[in-house]
Amino acid sequence: MAALTPYTYIQCPCSDSSTLGRSSGPNSPTGSEGDEDDRTFDPRAPRSNYSLYPLEYLLYCEDCHQIRCPRCVSEEIVTYYCPNCLFEVPSSTIKSEGNRCTRSCFQCPICIGPLAVTSVETKPDPGLLAATDNTAAPHSGPYALTCSYCNWSSTEVGIKFDKPNSIHAQLAKLRNGGTTRLTAKERKERRKDPSYRSQAAATTGSEGGAGPGKEEKLDLETQFANLKSFYQRQLADPNSADTGLASLSDLGFSSPTSLSRIMSIYTGGSLQDKKAKSRVGAMREALESDEGLQIADLDESAAIDKLQTDGHDGTASTAQLLDQIPNLGEAHLHGRSRFLSELRPIPYLLRAKRSKRCPVCRHIISKPEAKIQTTRFRIRLVAGSYIPSLAIRPLSLSSASSTSSSGASVPGALLEPLKPTHFLLTFRNPIFDTIKVTLGAPAKTPGRFPSKVTVLCPEFEIDANTDVWDEALKDSGERERERERERRARRGGFEESTTTSSSNNHNNNNNNNAQNQLEVGKIWERGRNWVSIVVEVVPPSLKLGDSTGDGGGVLREDEDVLEIPMFVRVEWESEGGGDEVAVAARDTSGGSKEAREKRELAYWCVLGLGRIRRS
Amino acid sequence: MSSKRHSILPPVSQSGPKPPVHFSSSITIADSALLIGTNLIVIHSESVIHPRAKLDSLAGRITVGRRCIVHERATLGAVGTSGKITEAAVTLGDYVTVEVGASIEAGETVIGEGTVVGVGARVGAGAVVGKHCTLTPHTEIAAGEVVPDFTVVYSNGMRRTDKRGVAELKNKGQARQIDVLRRMIPSNPAKFA
Ligand SMILES: [Zn+2]
Numbered sequence: 021m022a023a024l025t026p027y028t029y030i031q032c033p034c035s036d037s038s039t040l041g042r043s044s045g046p047n048s049p050t051g052s053e054g055d056e057d058d059r060t061f062d063p064r065a066p067r068s069n070y071s072l073y074p075l076e077y078l079l080y081c082e083d084c085h086q087i088r089c090p091r092c093v094s095e096e097i098v099t100y101y102c103p104n105c106l107f108e109v110p111s112s113t114i115k116s117e118g119n120r121c122t123r124s125c126f127q128c129p130i131c132i133g134p135l136a137v138t139s140v141e142t143k144p145d146p147g148l149l150a151a152t153d154n155t156a157a158p159h160s161g162p163y164a165l166t167c168s169y170c171n172w173s174s175t176e177v178g179i180k181f182d183k184p185n186s187i188h189a190q191l192a193k194l195r196n197g198g199t200t201r202l203t204a205k206e207r208k209e210r211r212k213d214p215s216y217r218s219q220a221a222a223t224t225g226s227e228g229g230a231g232p233g234k235e236e237k238l239d240l241e242t243q244f245a246n247l248k249s250f251y252q253r254q255l256a257d258p259n260s261a262d263t264g265l266a267s268l269s270d271l272g273f274s275s276p277t278s279l280s281r282i283m284s285i286y287t288g289g290s291l292q293d294k295k296a297k298s299r300v301g302a303m304r305e306a307l308e309s310d311e312g313l314q315i316a317d318l319d320e321s322a323a324i325d326k327l328q329t330d331g332h333d334g335t336a337s338t339a340q341l342l343d344q345i346p347n348l349g350e351a352h353l354h355g356r357s358r359f360l361s362e363l364r365p366i367p368y369l370l371r372a373k374r375s376k377r378c379p380v381c382r383h384i385i386s387k388p389e390a391k392i393q394t395t396r397f398r399i400r401l402v403a404g405s406y407i408p409s410l411a412i413r414p415l416s417l418s419s420a421s422s423t424s425s426s427g428a429s430v431p432g433a434l435l436e437p438l439k440p441t442h443f444l445l446t447f448r449n450p451i452f453d454t455i456k457v458t459l460g461a462p463a464k465t466p467g468r469f470p471s472k473v474t475v476l477c478p479e480f481e482i483d484a485n486t487d488v489w490d491e492a493l494k495d496s497g498e499r500e501r502e503r504e505r506e507r508r509a510r511r512g513g514f515e516e517s518t519t520t521s522s523s524n525n526h527n528n529n530n531n532n533n534a535q536n537q538l539e540v541g542k543i544w545e546r547g548r549n550w551v552s553i554v555v556e557v558v559p560p561s562l563k564l565g566d567s568t569g570d571g572g573g574v575l576r577e578d579e580d581v582l583e584i585p586m587f588v589r590v591e592w593e594s595e596g597g598g599d600e601v602a603v604a605a606r607d608t609s610g611g612s613k614e615a616r617e618k619r620e621l622a623y624w625c626v627l628g629l630g631r632i633r634r635s
Numbered sequence: 636m637s638s639k640r641h642s643i644l645p646p647v648s649q650s651g652p653k654p655p656v657h658f659s660s661s662i663t664i665a666d667s668a669l670l671i672g673t674n675l676i677v678i679h680s681e682s683v684i685h686p687r688a689k690l691d692s693l694a695g696r697i698t699v700g701r702r703c704i705v706h707e708r709a710t711l712g713a714v715g716t717s718g719k720i721t722e723a724a725v726t727l728g729d730y731v732t733v734e735v736g737a738s739i740e741a742g743e744t745v746i747g748e749g750t751v752v753g754v755g756a757r758v759g760a761g762a763v764v765g766k767h768c769t770l771t772p773h774t775e776i777a778a779g780e781v782v783p784d785f786t787v788v789y790s791n792g793m794r795r796t797d798k799r800g801v802a803e804l805k806n807k808g809q810a811r812q813i814d815v816l817r818r819m820i821p822s823n824p825a826k827f828a
């Protein structure tokens with residue numbers, strides 16, 4: 021079983037179902053039950069997967085004083101660029117050329133490694149070189165794309181280039197095997213050429229007489245062009261077959277009106293001619309390849325033969341096929357590449373730099389430098405510099421008599437069932453004001469195997485993140501005495517209220533055992549801008565027999581992970597900003613309208629402590 | 636090239652017996668290469684043995700072909716799991732490159748001509764790697780496995796055939812690289828004689 025290092029995930033308040041309107045039923049996956057305020061966040065609920073983030077993933081809006089997660093920011097694209105050549109691509113080019121790099125950046129179709137343009141040197145036979153081309157420079161001649169990792173080369177699919185630059189444009193004109201893709205104009209000219217006609221007839225004749233033998237193999241682009249011109253001719257032709265079913269013509273498939281309507285949708289109204297509207301009648305369909313008819317080639321014996329020789333290893337994987345981009349020079353649907361030997365180089369997909377805005381106040385909370393080469397940000401309000409970070413460490417108590425000393429002192433070790441285990445939570449305050457932290461955790465974690473949880477000190481203050489030197493210059497002795505007084509006072513007050521560390525007999529016994537270390541309401545350790553407190557957990561036994569679980573006798577995935585939902589409320593006073601949230605906070609706290617404003621931030625987080633040993 | 640790089644690492648401890656060697660006069664072998672074992676170590680003409688490469692003939696004879704490059708911390712003849720002694724522990728063909736940290740186990744292991752054993756790759760005892768193969772970094776070839784000529788082993792054991800047909804070019808490149816290395820690495824074959 022994989023070891024589990026303790027983790028903290030924070031729930032972005034945007035996913036709070038209470039803000040989503042209607043509250044769901046008691047059996048809903050949100051885990052809401054009864055009063056919304058008393059609801060405990062269940063980290064195992066299916067929805068929780070979508071709202072929990074590590075602190076590093078979160079941003080913070082300074083104006084709304086709220087956490088913002090990747091789900092609740094609105095993004096804007098700053099620039100598009102190619103990750104390979106780092107050239108910026110203007111958005112107008114994206115619209116015309118697509119979202120791939122159109123320079124010479126390609127990925128290997130086999131292993132997705134970057135491809136390099138290398139010259140395919142002819143055989144290093146000096147006699148041959150002199151005979152064919154003696155004016156050639158040392159690095160001339162045809163070029164190929166090669167992968168330096170898996171040694172794939174575009175010559176394997178018969179593709180070579182004349183020039184080492186603008187490979188993208190050259191590749192677009194090349195079919196696998198090196199034959200050039202003709203432009204529409206060239207195709208027309210070729211068709212006029214009588215020598216080509218006879219040649220084409222000969223080749224199709226030799227292939228065998230499946231279907232009408234004179235049919236030419238069309239690639240996607242040619243077929244589309246042929247079909248388009250055919251239908252346009254049909255629309256313009258007043259003598260197209262007239263069936264006389266005038267009443268149905270507007271609805272019929274073959275009616276020119278419906279066709280022209282559809283075509284005008286796609287082509288932007290250029291075909292909307294009045295003539296077509298006035299005319300009724302059906303059109304005939306394409307009958308030959310010049311008109312765009314392509315008869316499906318269902319003869320797959322070649323592919324089957326290839327499969328027999330190459331085996332499964334010769335076929336392209338789904339991922340490899342998905343990486344292939346549509347190639348207009350390709351054969352139609354039947355006979356599409358399925359073998360490794362037919363894969364073409366993949367032009368690099370462009371990437372984008374995005375800026376992020378707060379969805380509420382529209383302020384920018386993250387904005388990267390527009391220049392591609394820099395990885396810096398102009399604005400980046402990360403949550404880590406506004407809300408306290410939380411580190412978890414297993415705590416092993418040194419006293420030998422204590423039953424609470426457990427094996428969890430080694431990070432990642434399994435937690436013993438029914439054995440009290442202690443964890444040290446260290447909160448670190450990133451802001452320049454003293455913050456007051458209040459923690460709330462359910463006494464029993466939700467789920468089929470509830471763990472008993474006791475937060476020994478659920479309320480404490482953390483000093484401001486002041487300059488390190490300020491701290492050093494202060495009279496530390498004075499400060500320490502002050503702290504101690506404060507601590508005692510809080511502890512006294514706390515044992516009466518006992519919100520979370522209540523009604524846990526075991527815990528009390530345990531505290532008696534290890535009296536000098538663990539005291540309810542006492543901070544474990546304190547530093548310049550951090551405070552460590554202790555949480556005690558009693559992991560459950562994962563025996564399935566005595567559980568009254570609903571899911572049967574099988575331990576579900578990760579059900580052995582001990583996760584504690586914890587509600588964190590952070591309060592602090594800061595220089596006034598005068599916005600709504602601050603006003604709201606003031607109102608609730610009694611409305612003292614001073615220059616310093618009370619602020620409050622509250623959120624759920626999940627502490628993943630470790631895996632429980634299966635019994 | 637008057638400036639010589641000085642290593643900050645402690646000197647290599649020449650422990651164990653000094654093996655009998657048979658060197659061609661044209662080889663380049665660094666002073667800090669590590670040759671140990673009891674059997675013969677043969678290095679053919681123009682091959683380069685980098686500093687801290689380890690040739691261990693304890694489990695049999697080590698043969699390095701012509702114009703081979705054995706990089707730093709590469710190990711030829713590592714005693715594998717079998718531990719048995721054979722006549723020929725490791726045989727490298729001509730133009731073989733054994734990259735940094737790669738390990739070729741002893742036990743009639745053969746690396747064919749022009750093959751590149753990538754960084755950190757491991758070739759098991761008794762494996763026979765064909766000619767002009769490429770073992771990409773951290774590839775593992777199991778003991779006794781036979782890898783056909785022109786095979787590229789990549790991405791955790793995937794295999795394909797190198798169809799570039801650049802074997803000649805690669806050999807020429809290797810010769811050029813050896814020319815450079817010869818000037819960079821001070822050779823001291825006398826130390827091992
Ligand atoms: Zn905002």
Ligand SMILES: [Zn+2]
Pocket residue numbers: 032033034035087088089090091092093
């Ligand atoms: Zn959010």
Ligand SMILES: [Zn+2]
Pocket residue numbers: 102103104105106107121122123124125368
């Ligand atoms: Zn590019």
Ligand SMILES: [Zn+2]
Pocket residue numbers: 128129130131132133167168169170171172
């Ligand atoms: Zn590749």
